[in-house]
Amino acid sequence: MTRLNQLQTSFPDFGIDGILITSMPNIRYLSGFASDEPGVASLLVTDTAAFLITDYRFDEQAQEQCAASGTEVVVRDRAHETLGQTIRRLTSDAGTTRLGFEQDRLSYTQWQSITQDLNSGTEGFQPLSGIVERLRRKKDPTELQHMRKAAALADASLDQLIGLLRPGMSEREAAVELEYALMKRGSEGFAFPTIFASGPRSSLPHGMPSNRVLQAGDMVTIDFGAVVEGYRSDMTRTLVIGKASAQQREVYALVQEAQRLGVESVAAGIPCSEPAQIVARFLGQSPYARFAGDGLGHAIGLETHERPYFTDTEATLLEAGFVMTVEPGIYIPGWGGVRIEDDILVQAQGSESLTTFTRELIEIA
Amino acid sequence: MTRLNQLQTSFPDFGIDGILITSMPNIRYLSGFASDEPGVASLLVTDTAAFLITDYRFDEQAQEQCAASGTEVVVRDRAHETLGQTIRRLTSDAGTTRLGFEQDRLSYTQWQSITQDLNSGTEGFQPLSGIVERLRRKKDPTELQHMRKAAALADASLDQLIGLLRPGMSEREAAVELEYALMKRGSEGFAFPTIFASGPRSSLPHGMPSNRVLQAGDMVTIDFGAVVEGYRSDMTRTLVIGKASAQQREVYALVQEAQRLGVESVAAGIPCSEPAQIVARFLGQSPYARFAGDGLGHAIGLETHERPYFTDTEATLLEAGFVMTVEPGIYIPGWGGVRIEDDILVQAQGSESLTTFTRELIEIA
Numbered sequence: 001m002t003r004l005n006q007l008q009t010s011f012p013d014f015g016i017d018g019i020l021i022t023s024m025p026n027i028r029y030l031s032g033f034a035s036d037e038p039g040v041a042s043l044l045v046t047d048t049a050a051f052l053i054t055d056y057r058f059d060e061q062a063q064e065q066c067a068a069s070g071t072e073v074v075v076r077d078r079a080h081e082t083l084g085q086t087i088r089r090l091t092s093d094a095g096t097t098r099l100g101f102e103q104d105r106l107s108y109t110q111w112q113s114i115t116q117d118l119n120s121g122t123e124g125f126q127p128l129s130g131i132v133e134r135l136r137r138k139k140d141p142t143e144l145q146h147m148r149k150a151a152a153l154a155d156a157s158l159d160q161l162i163g164l165l166r167p168g169m170s171e172r173e174a175a176v177e178l179e180y181a182l183m184k185r186g187s188e189g190f191a192f193p194t195i196f197a198s199g200p201r202s203s204l205p206h207g208m209p210s211n212r213v214l215q216a217g218d219m220v221t222i223d224f225g226a227v228v229e230g231y232r233s234d235m236t237r238t239l240v241i242g243k244a245s246a247q248q249r250e251v252y253a254l255v256q257e258a259q260r261l262g263v264e265s266v267a268a269g270i271p272c273s274e275p276a277q278i279v280a281r282f283l284g285q286s287p288y289a290r291f292a293g294d295g296l297g298h299a300i301g302l303e304t305h306e307r308p309y310f311t312d313t314e315a316t317l318l319e320a321g322f323v324m325t326v327e328p329g330i331y332i333p334g335w336g337g338v339r340i341e342d343d344i345l346v347q348a349q350g351s352e353s354l355t356t357f358t359r360e361l362i363e364i365a
Numbered sequence: 366m367t368r369l370n371q372l373q374t375s376f377p378d379f380g381i382d383g384i385l386i387t388s389m390p391n392i393r394y395l396s397g398f399a400s401d402e403p404g405v406a407s408l409l410v411t412d413t414a415a416f417l418i419t420d421y422r423f424d425e426q427a428q429e430q431c432a433a434s435g436t437e438v439v440v441r442d443r444a445h446e447t448l449g450q451t452i453r454r455l456t457s458d459a460g461t462t463r464l465g466f467e468q469d470r471l472s473y474t475q476w477q478s479i480t481q482d483l484n485s486g487t488e489g490f491q492p493l494s495g496i497v498e499r500l501r502r503k504k505d506p507t508e509l510q511h512m513r514k515a516a517a518l519a520d521a522s523l524d525q526l527i528g529l530l531r532p533g534m535s536e537r538e539a540a541v542e543l544e545y546a547l548m549k550r551g552s553e554g555f556a557f558p559t560i561f562a563s564g565p566r567s568s569l570p571h572g573m574p575s576n577r578v579l580q581a582g583d584m585v586t587i588d589f590g591a592v593v594e595g596y597r598s599d600m601t602r603t604l605v606i607g608k609a610s611a612q613q614r615e616v617y618a619l620v621q622e623a624q625r626l627g628v629e630s631v632a633a634g635i636p637c638s639e640p641a642q643i644v645a646r647f648l649g650q651s652p653y654a655r656f657a658g659d660g661l662g663h664a665i666g667l668e669t670h671e672r673p674y675f676t677d678t679e680a681t682l683l684e685a686g687f688v689m690t691v692e693p694g695i696y697i698p699g700w701g702g703v704r705i706e707d708d709i710l711v712q713a714q715g716s717e718s719l720t721t722f723t724r725e726l727i728e729i730a
Contacts, residue, residue, distance in 0.1 A: 036558075057570070057571065101473075103472065103473045103474045103477075104472050104473075104474045105472065106472065106473050107468070107469050107470065107471065107472060107473070108466075108468045108469075108471045108472070108473060108476045108492060109468045109469045109492070109494070111473045111476075112468075112492075127473060127474070127477075129474070176545070176548040176549055179548065180541070180545045180548070183541040183544065183545070184541055189558075193401075193554075205422070206422065
């Protein structure tokens, strides 16, 4: 069953007979049309067909990318037809009377304008949330191929960076070299703004690269990701410039063991809360309990942060094909922090880490 | 008068006594809080105060960045208070009864949730568009300093790339080197996805870098931008690999002259339609009239594409301090294209090009 068919099959559950998709990753997933720029296209899925509505600038790209999914490209002349009018024309032809829309991905202006054009009452245009995102949780072999490639790119790029790192280099300079390595190896961009935080700054979970210069004794946290065919990787490693102190070794070993426990607990059929609780319990018994970070990880795919999340209370059951990050951390203000993160594919039996870079403590001579 | 005061002074014109800002560039412009991630903060401006509403993760950053604007940071505990409840508490304290919101920058979900929490009727929460964007059109000396720096970075990076370009290199490889040069020189990222299109592909106005290999006789269109303190540059140059043919020279000279006419016509007090019409008339009389691109340019600043645009019908009068791109192009399907683009600062007398890279045709030996 194609992705579009899967979506159409779920329509009765939501009391709709069509849906307007405006999230760009969802449009890509269903139709093949790839753009990160919100608004350049919308996807209308009726009971029996799918229409990518765009304008002349993206016609050629859309024709090429939508062919495999059987999505029909509709070129709208923006000067003469509003998006709502195009939708009205297509839904009227298809006999669609209860159209859903993605309520988190439509602006107030768009909602108001389309509502006016459709003139179909509240039932005719219904807010919905997370429908396509649910389908996206289980990755298929093609998606996994892209995700493996993104993970491998990240592994190799970090390895290359470590050969370049030396005291005297700034966080910014180092981050630029890492990003250059990613691009040279074929990453389509960066999964998110690269985090590169050294010394006391390594206690900032989201420390952007600064002009701080690396020096002996620094812990360095590097959190970054590659993109392949839209699919992302997300990996964190923490290393030490020079020789690690006894306390640095102690904190590192603690996080390393927490991450191992978290990864080992991942399996199809367990709720997302379980790995989160296991790791929280382990770190909670350590002398660094009050410095442990919140949340253990998140799903990843066409977006860096997808649902479900690994939190204490998340009841969603893991299924084979989910890819989840496992990223415990200890963050000690004024001293520094350690985080280790991998992308874990849930399998029918156990799991597999897509990112494979060593989790042992690296000391940069 | 501060930017916040300017905004507050305009409240009566819109029948409001407060406004909720959710556009990240607008939040940055008014408060100083800098993030590209929608949703991590909102800015509530009342008659007498401004509140940046965020969560604990961004508290430290917000305190630091908002101090200069006098914006108070309000840390919301997302588990115990919705955004709407926080807004209700703050507006109730301030006596705000007619709150505006940015209708293009609020999702249906957010709008519905805040509307419910405020429970203040239609007049209590009013859709508005472009209020802060209007203030942002005239750049002040600090903004111009950042924009000059972004333009200079772009100039120097293109110069460096041209030293590296050679037949046999792919578009992708070349684009990666350009982006690396930008980052090494201190660009915070890229103003937009770099366009790098060679040979027949150069007729695509938005050609993303492909694996096509550069070869003698290719025209190459390069359109890219740097970012400094959030401010963008946007420049296009077209060059030839090897010796230019007679027709390549002819088309290039035509676009070069069109761009010169466009830039020369820019002056405070004229409507935006005037440069657009002058260039359209000039290209319309040429043998390549039917291959001329639409639209002559756009304003630029914290966003790459800001209003107003240079179109045939745009009545907005240029004012000193506006920065506008001038980017005519000829795009001949199957043959190739030429575009030349600079960022032009409107001055009280005449104008100044922030980007200064040569507009003469470059042939890559």
